[in-house]
Amino acid sequence: xxxxxxxxxxxxxxxxxxxxxxxxxxxxxxxxxxxxxxxxxxxxxxxxxxxxxxxxxxxxxxxxxxxxxxxxxxxxxxxxxxxxxxxxxxxxxxxxxxxxxxxxxxxxxxxxxxxxxxxxxxxxxxxxxxxxxxxxxxxxxxxxxxxxxxxxxxxxxxxxxxxxxxxxxxxxxxxxxxxxxxxxxxxxxxxxxxxxxxxxxxxxxxxxxxxxxxxxxxxxxxxxxxxxxxxxxxxxxxxxxxxxxxxxxxxxxxxxxxxxxxxxxxxxxxxxxxxxxxxxxxxxxxxxxxxxxxxxxxxxxxxxxxxxxxxxxxxxxxxxxxxxxxxxxxxxxxxxxxxxxxxxxxxxxxxxxxxxxxxxxxxxxxxxxxxxxxxxxxxxxxxxxxxxxxxxxxxxxxx
Numbered sequence: 001x002x003x004x005x006x007x008x009x010x011x012x013x014x015x016x017x018x019x020x021x022x023x024x025x026x027x028x029x030x031x032x033x034x035x036x037x038x039x040x041x042x043x044x045x046x047x048x049x050x051x052x053x054x055x056x057x058x059x060x061x062x063x064x065x066x067x068x069x070x071x072x073x074x075x076x077x078x079x080x081x082x083x084x085x086x087x088x089x090x091x092x093x094x095x096x097x098x099x100x101x102x103x104x105x106x107x108x109x110x111x112x113x114x115x116x117x118x119x120x121x122x123x124x125x126x127x128x129x130x131x132x133x134x135x136x137x138x139x140x141x142x143x144x145x146x147x148x149x150x151x152x153x154x155x156x157x158x159x160x161x162x163x164x165x166x167x168x169x170x171x172x173x174x175x176x177x178x179x180x181x182x183x184x185x186x187x188x189x190x191x192x193x194x195x196x197x198x199x200x201x202x203x204x205x206x207x208x209x210x211x212x213x214x215x216x217x218x219x220x221x222x223x224x225x226x227x228x229x230x231x232x233x234x235x236x237x238x239x240x241x242x243x244x245x246x247x248x249x250x251x252x253x254x255x256x257x258x259x260x261x262x263x264x265x266x267x268x269x270x271x272x273x274x275x276x277x278x279x280x281x282x283x284x285x286x287x288x289x290x291x292x293x294x295x296x297x298x299x300x301x302x303x304x305x306x307x308x309x310x311x312x313x314x315x316x317x318x319x320x321x322x323x324x325x326x327x328x329x330x331x332x333x334x335x336x337x338x339x340x341x342x343x344x345x346x347x348x349x350x351x352x353x354x355x356x357x358x359x360x361x362x363x364x365x366x367x368x369x370x371x372x373x374x375x376x377x378x379x380x381x382x383x384x385x386x387x388x389x390x391x392x393x394x395x396x397x398x399x
Contacts, residue, residue, distance in 0.1 A: 020336035021356060031056035032248055034374035038351060044379050046369050047353040048248075051326055052216050052298045053374025054288045055248035063287035064249075064280035071279035079276045080265070087282035094286045095253050098293075099223060100232055103261035106282075108274050110212050110241035110252030111138040115145060116268035117208065117239060117254055121175055122148035128173035130164055132156065132180045134187060136210060139179055149173065155187075158195050165203040176205035182214035182225035186360050186368065188327030190218070193229045197236065208237045212252075216245025217325060222292050222299050242281060247288035251281045302326060302373040305380060309371050312384040317398065318391060326371035330387070331364055332397035338365035341390050341397060348386035 016022040029037040032055040036045050054060055067087060077083035088106060095104040107113040119142060122129050127148035131139060134155045143150055151164040161178070164170055178200050180191045193209065200207040211224040219227025224240070226232040234257060242251040254264060264271055292298065306326045313320050319331040332338050335356025342354035345367070356365035367387075371380070391397050 020339050026351065034372045034376075034379055038346075041349065043346070044350045044375075044383050046371075046383050047351050048370055048372065049213070049244035050248045050372055050374070051245040051302060051370070052222075052288075052292060053372050054246065054291060057247075057288070057291055059291055060247050060284045060287045064284035067279040067283035073280075074278045075276040077275065078273060079271060083276040085276070085279060085282075087279045088276055091277070091282040091286055092253070094289055095255055098289050099238060099255045101238070101255040101257075102234055103258040104253050104255045105261045105264050105271065106277055107252045107254070107270055108277060109243065109250055110210065110239055111141075112270040112274060113239045113241075113252035113254050114138040114142040114210060116264060116270035117237070118142040118177060118179065119146040120264060120268045121206070121260070122146050122177050124174070125149060126174040128170050128176045130161055130170075130176070130178045130205070132184075132191070134184050135179060135181050136185055136212070139181070139210060143179070148175075148177075155184075156189070156192060158192060158199065161196075162199055162203075165199060165205065170203075176203065177208055178205050179208045180210070182209045182211040183218065183325050183327065185213050185327065186329065186355060186366070187321050188323045188325045188329055188368075189321060190214075190225060190228070190323065190325065193225050194231050197231055197233075201235075206237060207235070208239065211238050211240040212244055213325070213327060215240040216288075216292055216299075217302065221296065242285040242288070245288075246292070247281075247284050249281045249284055251277045251285060298373045302371065305373065305375050305377075306371045308377060309369065309380050309384070312380065313369075313387070316384065316388050316391065318387070319398070328369040328371065329366040330369060330397075331366045332394065333363060333365055334396070335365045337394055337397055338367060341367060341394055344390045344393065345386055348389060350383045350386045352383075352387075 032048055032050050034045055036043055071085050071087055075083035092104045092106055107116055125147050129143050129148045130151045131143055132155055133152050149169055153161040183190055196207055214224040216222045218224050237256040239254050242249055310328055321329050332341060338354030338356050342352060345352050352367045352369055354367055
């Protein structure tokens, strides 16, 4: 077939290949674990969101199997018709107990939770949304679907945010939403939640925090950014996922007031027009929360592993971003360099993802290293040794 569309797409794909920016899917041949199998070889996995090593935990798998036996493979319906099963209500109750919120409603992914939340709460040009420049792509797309006024403040620049909140356009807005990641997925740094909450209160805005990379990671018991800072309350809306630390499958949720969740059930398009979560995800995710609550040593080991790896990266003299989270970016400069280094690390038995523009700003391409509670010190030392060997071959990565 030769059409203008085909010609245009083929040319852009060729450009990606020629520039070394073409992305290849990477096939895993065993379960998602800190050590897995790829291309027929044992690999140290340093690019997974499986922060607590629960993706193949026996208790999580057993719960998922029980759910299939009890409820079948899926719902074959959206929630409001005949897709709400007991397992969905139980999961939402479990989320409420875990987060300490009044209500929760689930979505097929956290992407859908964000896309279902923001356009629903701020649907008109009379509304206003304020968003960090480095928020996740799902937040960006959610805001694009809203007709609200958009205010994008520089990353973690709360002075600029306040200036925007004080602008005449913002002051006259009906619903005002301040939206932030709790942990920023490419930087690994943490939002200043206390200051954001103070600004939201001062300006009559609602704070929305995407906790996808913070749930099961931050806070004394893994409840996320709010617990980390000691600022949990009923006024903040949280979105998060069961696809990362909580079992690594899929599914997302909005945790908020009963009024907000009731409104989403009535009005949110992804909630109204998408099938409900598979039962196996519901019960598997509940089991993952139970393991997190009953095995606090997982959080302790995750933090010890993170500290060890961050210290190792610093000792190698590589450019990174200081932080406390298990997302450890190694900044290497150009996108092609990041992709070439990813391939070289794989040859050394370590899988790390390279990211470049437009995922991150031009000139700030990086290897995003992600640490798990399941890593042993030997795994991390293997990864650090490989990183040193590869970085020595790419001197531009140290510039």
